Amino acid sequence: xxxxxxxxxxxxxxxxxxxxxxxxxxxxxxxxxxxxxxxxxxxxxxxxxxxxxxxxxxxxxxxxxxxxxxxxxxxxxxxxxxxxxxxxxxxxxxxxxxxxxxxxxxxxxxxxxxxxxxxxxxxxxxxxxxxxxxxxxxxxxxxxxxxxxxxxxxxxxxxxxxxxxxxxxxxxxxxxxxxxxxxxxxxxxxxxxxxxxxxxxxxxxxxxxxxxxxxxxxxxxxxxxxxxxxxxx
Amino acid sequence: xxxxxxxxxxxxxxxxxxxxxxxxxxxxxxxxxxxxxxxxxxxxxxxxxxxxxxxxxxxxxxxxxxxxxxxxxxxxxxxxxxxxxxxxxxxxxxxxxxxxxxxxxxxxxxxxxxxxxxxxxxxxxxxxxxxxxxxxxxxxxxxxxxxxxxxxxxxxxxxxxxxxxxxxxxxxxxxxxxxxxxxxxxxxxxxxxxxxxxxxxxxxxxxxxxxxxxxxxxxxxxxxxxxxxxxxxxxxxxxxxxxxxxxxxxxxxxxxxxxxxxxxxxxxxxxxxxxxxxxxxxxxxxxxxxxxxxxxxxxxxxxxxxxxxxxxxxxxxxxxxxxxxxxxxxxxxxxxxxxxxxxxxxxxxxxxxxxxxxxxxxxxxxxxxxxxxxxxxxxxxxxxxxxxxxxxxxxxxxxxxxxxxxxxxxxxxxxxxxxxxxxxxxxxxxxxxxxxxxxxxxxxxxxxxxxxxxxxxxxxxxxxxxxxxxxxxxxxxxxxx
Numbered sequence: 001x002x003x004x005x006x007x008x009x010x011x012x013x014x015x016x017x018x019x020x021x022x023x024x025x026x027x028x029x030x031x032x033x034x035x036x037x038x039x040x041x042x043x044x045x046x047x048x049x050x051x052x053x054x055x056x057x058x059x060x061x062x063x064x065x066x067x068x069x070x071x072x073x074x075x076x077x078x079x080x081x082x083x084x085x086x087x088x089x090x091x092x093x094x095x096x097x098x099x100x101x102x103x104x105x106x107x108x109x110x111x112x113x114x115x116x117x118x119x120x121x122x123x124x125x126x127x128x129x130x131x132x133x134x135x136x137x138x139x140x141x142x143x144x145x146x147x148x149x150x151x152x153x154x155x156x157x158x159x160x161x162x163x164x165x166x167x168x169x170x171x172x173x174x175x176x177x178x179x180x181x182x183x184x185x186x187x188x189x190x191x192x193x194x195x196x197x198x199x200x201x202x203x204x205x206x207x208x209x210x211x212x213x214x215x216x217x218x219x220x221x222x223x224x225x226x227x228x229x230x231x232x233x
Numbered sequence: 234x235x236x237x238x239x240x241x242x243x244x245x246x247x248x249x250x251x252x253x254x255x256x257x258x259x260x261x262x263x264x265x266x267x268x269x270x271x272x273x274x275x276x277x278x279x280x281x282x283x284x285x286x287x288x289x290x291x292x293x294x295x296x297x298x299x300x301x302x303x304x305x306x307x308x309x310x311x312x313x314x315x316x317x318x319x320x321x322x323x324x325x326x327x328x329x330x331x332x333x334x335x336x337x338x339x340x341x342x343x344x345x346x347x348x349x350x351x352x353x354x355x356x357x358x359x360x361x362x363x364x365x366x367x368x369x370x371x372x373x374x375x376x377x378x379x380x381x382x383x384x385x386x387x388x389x390x391x392x393x394x395x396x397x398x399x400x401x402x403x404x405x406x407x408x409x410x411x412x413x414x415x416x417x418x419x420x421x422x423x424x425x426x427x428x429x430x431x432x433x434x435x436x437x438x439x440x441x442x443x444x445x446x447x448x449x450x451x452x453x454x455x456x457x458x459x460x461x462x463x464x465x466x467x468x469x470x471x472x473x474x475x476x477x478x479x480x481x482x483x484x485x486x487x488x489x490x491x492x493x494x495x496x497x498x499x500x501x502x503x504x505x506x507x508x509x510x511x512x513x514x515x516x517x518x519x520x521x522x523x524x525x526x527x528x529x530x531x532x533x534x535x536x537x538x539x540x541x542x543x544x545x546x547x548x549x550x551x552x553x554x555x556x557x558x559x560x561x562x563x564x565x566x567x568x569x570x571x572x573x574x575x576x577x578x579x580x581x582x583x584x585x586x587x588x589x590x591x592x593x594x595x596x597x598x599x600x601x602x603x604x605x606x607x608x609x610x611x612x613x614x615x616x617x618x619x620x621x622x623x624x625x626x627x628x629x630x631x632x633x634x635x636x637x638x639x640x641x642x643x644x645x646x647x648x649x650x651x652x653x654x655x656x657x658x659x660x661x662x663x664x665x666x667x668x669x670x671x672x673x674x675x676x677x678x679x680x681x682x683x684x685x686x687x688x689x690x691x692x693x694x695x696x697x698x699x700x701x702x703x704x705x706x707x708x709x710x711x712x713x714x
Contacts, residue, residue, distance in 0.1 A: 105540065107530065107533070186573055188600060188603045188607075190603060190604035190607060191538060192607060194577055194611055196573055196577045199577040200573075
């Protein structure tokens with residue numbers, strides 16, 4: 001993942017500096033703002049890849065901040081952090097113009113993975129429409145014909161497995177967490193109690209990687225999964 | 234031990250003997266006793282008065298009839314021997330001792346014979362019966378006695394008086410009046426003392442109750458009111474209060490159990506977390522450190538899950554997320570979630586079957602119902618092991634309700650535990666050894682309540698059947714082109 005420039009708008013200074021440090025350690029650059037007005041000013045002027053916005057902020061609350069930015073046609077992807085981890089809160093956040101939503105408390109790996117995906121989406125949106133096919137190493141996925149081949153050999157996938165691989169390949173080179181998979185492949189936002197996603201991924205992996213020297217689907221411990229070419233099976 | 238601040242100090246009895254007495258006077262028992270006493274005294278007054286009045290009437294009748302007898306005797310003597318004979322008889326009888334009175338006078342009122350000396354003026358002028366004062370003895374001057382007398386006018390203007398002294402009657406009257414007075418004093422006195430005694434007895438029991446309840450308010454929940462065993466109203470009150478205290482105690486124990494469970498269930502993973510980090514500190518091997526950190530993150534994630542679930546239950550129970558509900562097909566949700574878990578079930582050798590009737594439209598949150606179904610299927614996989622490895626997910630319509638069911642063939646839940654497992658942090662002994670926090674079913678129950686539905690735990694004979702019963706949306710979902 002190339003370096004990301006983030007703006008973290010969070011009034012809890014301790015949490016904010018922890019986040020900025022953690023992002024720095026992950027190879028990114030993070031600026032901090034501690035209230036809604038500062039955050040709004042920085043977000044308008046600075047060239048950020050992702051804004052991480054707390055919902056409850058002094059001076060200007062998170063949702064109003066996002067709405068104002070969108071009115072000013074600032075399209076920077078926004079990830080909303082919220083202590084109000086409820087379904088309707090997520091919907092309200094996304095309606096206000098947020099791009100993703102993460103309820104507190106969260107794992108930093110989750111925040112990092114989601115921020116990277118948002119930053120990348122910004123890049124690809126700038127580059128144009130989604131491609132009709134993905135290619136990672138010798139693995140190819142054709143979104144129109146729903147065909148998957150590896151080194152020219154066709155791999156037969158169930159519809160759900162196809163969508164799983166599609167999502168992983170769209171974010172090739174990025175960490176995709178289990179909850180992100182549940183959100184985008186199954187369209188549910190709850191937290192699966194058991195390793196339901198892991199089993200689906202390992203089934204997919206059995207079809208995609210079995211018999212090949214190099215693995216495509218990698219497990220990132222403590223975070224999620226990543227599709228990339230190279231690495232041992 | 235100090236009385237709790239919530240207790241109104243105004244109702245505490247002030248110190249001092251007078252204050253104690255005045256608190257006695259204020260008791261209901263004392264006031265009631267006084268009312269009874271007044272009623273009883275009035276009754277006694279009436280009865281005694283009636284008796285006294287009757288006694289006097291009987292005595293008067295007796296006196297009058299004695300006088301009548303004397304008169305008939307004297308009139309015989311007069312008829313036989315005229316005035317002279319009458320005077321002789323009167324003189325003779327006057328000398329005899331007794332209460333009988335006689336007097337014969339000239340038309341001018343001068344004494345001729347008899348034992349009556351003095352009479353108020355004018356008495357002799359009016360014939361007939363009357364009650365009057367008189368002087369006893371022929372030469373008496375003062376009117377010191379009383380008598381009932383009858384006066385006749387004899388031919389020739391002479392007057393005859395026949396009477397009887399009423400001293401005896403008056404003495405009896407005085408005796409009765411005295412008895413009357415004393416008995417009233419006694420009744421009132423005894424009644425007053427009795428009231429005080431009763432009031433004190435009742436007050437003492439009430440004071441005992443107050444003392445015990447004050448102790449209970451101060452935190453001693455094991456205190457119980459004494460029951461005298463007489464079955465009176467205070468006993469009934471004490472028994473009811475005791476039953477109430479038992480119930481409160483039960484609820485408190487339940488609360489304590491929940492908080493103990495929270496403390497225990499959160500302490501265990503935290504301790505594990507700390508120990509792992511502690512153990513890793515002693516190592517220089519990057520691989521060991523890395524593994525320890527990853528395990529730490531995993532434990533933290535578990536804790537985050539618990540907090541999320543607790544928060545979510547609290548928020549669902551507060552009913553705060555009702556605004557974003559919409560119509561959706563609950564049958565489709567059941568199938569999707571069953572499919573989500575099918576892979577993990579198969580890995581454990583459990584077959585998940587799923588069937589759903591079409592158009593099971595429910596007004597609510599697809600997310601939450603999905604979460605509820607996930608929890609139920611997860612439970613079935615976790616605790617349904619042991620029997621036939623099958624988990625059946627079904628969605629059907631039952632009248633105005635949509636019924637989503639997850640059934641396993643495991644050991645099930647004994648009937649007496651079925652209501653309990655819906656409580657937060659309740660884990661049955663059989664489940665203690667497995668990972669989990671006892672929040673899954675609580676969350677599902679809260680989701681069901683949010684949708685005005687219910688979570689029912691049923692017997693699958695064998696196994697467990699968890700049923701999510703949701704009201705169907707009133708109008709069918711609009712056709713999606």
